[in-house]
């Protein structure tokens with residue numbers, strides 16, 4: 001029988017995509033990891049989920065460092081063109097081509113089901129990772145310079161550091177007493193897969209509409225994934241529709257750009273919120289990914305920002321261990337906080353602002369929005385600058401996101 005008293009270097013609470021990727025990076029670097037999750041992991045998935053993540057090249061570099069890319073690449077679709085359209089029927093919009101800044105693609109669209117399956121398979125092969133699930137973190141204390149984490153199924157894990165990648169309702173954040181600013185957008189995102197008669201030409205198109213954005217993102221062949229945001233009451237009405245009516249509603253919103261649409265998966269829905277934690281650290285505890293920040297899916301930035309957190313955290317911890325430092329010390333954790341603060345803050349403010357402007361139906365704001373898109377299309381230098389900033393923000397991206405080893 002497995003002992004319920006466990007010693008590890010690091011406890012990672014939360015095995016979503018962020019916690020799994022972080023476990024893989026730190027486990028490969030030789031740290032003894034106890035990864036716990038409240039839920040039993042899903043069995044390996046061979047079908048794409050309707051929810052996908054558009055991941056930029058820097059994020060793909062982080063995934064490559066986890067060792068899953070060779071298996072995942074054939075299931076990922078390159079994003080070569082990104083279009084933003086104002087949904088007013090007069091085709092005002094801006095089109096970004098990766099080739100115009102010397103890249104083959106901006107990144108890849110990856111179904112969440114495939115991403116999680118690949119990461120779970122990877123951590124199963126790393127000997128220094130022990131994955132306990134279901135094992136919900138209940139609380140933790142700090143005693144004699146060690147974290148003592150307790151799970152609902154009666155395990156006690158001693159480690160130098162606890163990392164919260166346990167999502168928007170993070171227990172690590174609650175026990176660490178870190179405040180978070182929260183705002184319920186009163187919006188829901190509906191997701192599904194569609195097949196279409198016209199090719200997508202590896203283009204992701206985001207329509208800005210009063211209820212929220214409507215986006216189609218390329219999948220293999222003539223398929224795309226949909227992220228459709230509406231005010232919650234309206235989304236519920238759409239979700240209650242018969243299949244053909246829902247299909248027709250999507251057909252109308254794609255403006256004939258993809259030809260005739262067929263629904264390929266049942267629609268699912270996700271409530272949207274903004275969350276921003278006041279701090280990323282407290283004694284011997286650190287937050288990353290959605291435990292620290294939750295964004296609207298507009299602009300597809302959430303997991304990209306989270307993968308930069310975990311890359312930066314893996315680098316900070318590994319560098320500290322190489323120097324013989326205590327990886328859970330305040331000095332080391334403060335380095336991570338310093339590295340991540342500006343990137344997180346600018347994205348939380350920027351994406352929140354964008355979501356509010358797009359969902360605003362006031363004529364003055366609508367006109368400004370359209371003027372912005374027109375202006376960007378007309379000034380190539382500004383457009384190229386925007387693309388460069390999107391791919392390589394002017395801040396410390398770290399080694400992994402730049403394709404270098406840990």
Ligand SMILES: Cc1cc2nc3c(=O)[nH]c(=O)nc-3n(C[C@H](O)[C@H](O)[C@H](O)COP(=O)(O)OP(=O)(O)OC[C@H]3O[C@@H](n4cnc5c(N)ncnc54)[C@H](O)[C@@H]3O)c2cc1C
Pocket residue numbers: 013014015016017018019036037038039051052053054055135136137138165166167168169170171189190191227270288289290291297300301302303304305306
């Ligand atoms: C509709 C939609 C579309 C999106 N599209 C994109 C996109 O195109 N590109 C992009 O970059 N991002 C996108 N995002 C954001 C992205 O999906 C999320 O940021 C990401 O999935 C969150 O991963 P995570 O690992 O931080 O959290 P989660 O996936 O929420 O994982 C948290 C884990 O913690 C576990 N947990 C919770 N409490 C406990 C506990 N007490 N003890 C132990 N374990 C616990 C949970 O079981 C879960 O497994 C999108 C989001 C939405 C809603």
